Amino acid sequence: MQEFDVRRLAAEDARVAYPLLRSAEQAVPLEAWLGFVRRAVRPGTARTGIMIATRTGHRFPSGLFCYRHHADLLLGNLVTADYFVAIDILDPAPVVGAMVRALELLGERLGCDAVRSIVHTRADLMARILELYGHRRDTTNFVKHLHPALAPAAGA
Numbered sequence: 001m002q003e004f005d006v007r008r009l010a011a012e013d014a015r016v017a018y019p020l021l022r023s024a025e026q027a028v029p030l031e032a033w034l035g036f037v038r039r040a041v042r043p044g045t046a047r048t049g050i051m052i053a054t055r056t057g058h059r060f061p062s063g064l065f066c067y068r069h070h071a072d073l074l075l076g077n078l079v080t081a082d083y084f085v086a087i088d089i090l091d092p093a094p095v096v097g098a099m100v101r102a103l104e105l106l107g108e109r110l111g112c113d114a115v116r117s118i119v120h121t122r123a124d125l126m127a128r129i130l131e132l133y134g135h136r137r138d139t140t141n142f143v144k145h146l147h148p149a150l151a152p153a154a155g156a
Contacts (some may be wrong), residue, residue, distance in 0.1 A: 014033065078113065
């Protein structure tokens with residue numbers, strides 16, 4: 001069984017994690033990602049950040065999620081993992097499992113009542129794997145760009 005180390009992304013690893021993020025969101029330019037990382041990982045931001053999952057002994061991550069701790073009307077204190085991405089040639093389930101455990105530990109450490117994962121790509125596969133780890137579907141999301149000229153092109 002493959003072991004994974006899941007840790008908070010350090011600013012100097014932003015470029016290494018970028019291809020993984022791009023696998024989920026091709027429209028995100030490198031400059032936008034680097035700015036996002038700088039804000040998410042600056043000192044004193046324990047309530048937001050980016051976690052990466054790396055095979056033990058390897059440099060390049062196999063999974064990542066961005067997170068934020070916030071209050072939710074129904075769920076109480078909540079950690080939401082956004083851009084939940086796991087890539088593996090044979091089976092993404094071990095990567096997802098390692099990230100789910102890290103997310104749950106993070107939620108416990110922050111005193112949360114629940115965790116939520118938002119999946120942007122391979123949603124059906126990721127949903128099946130997350131459900132194996134006790135997660136359930138709870139929302140459907142819609143978005144409308146307020147500045148259409150700045151919106152990503154359709155299909156991007």
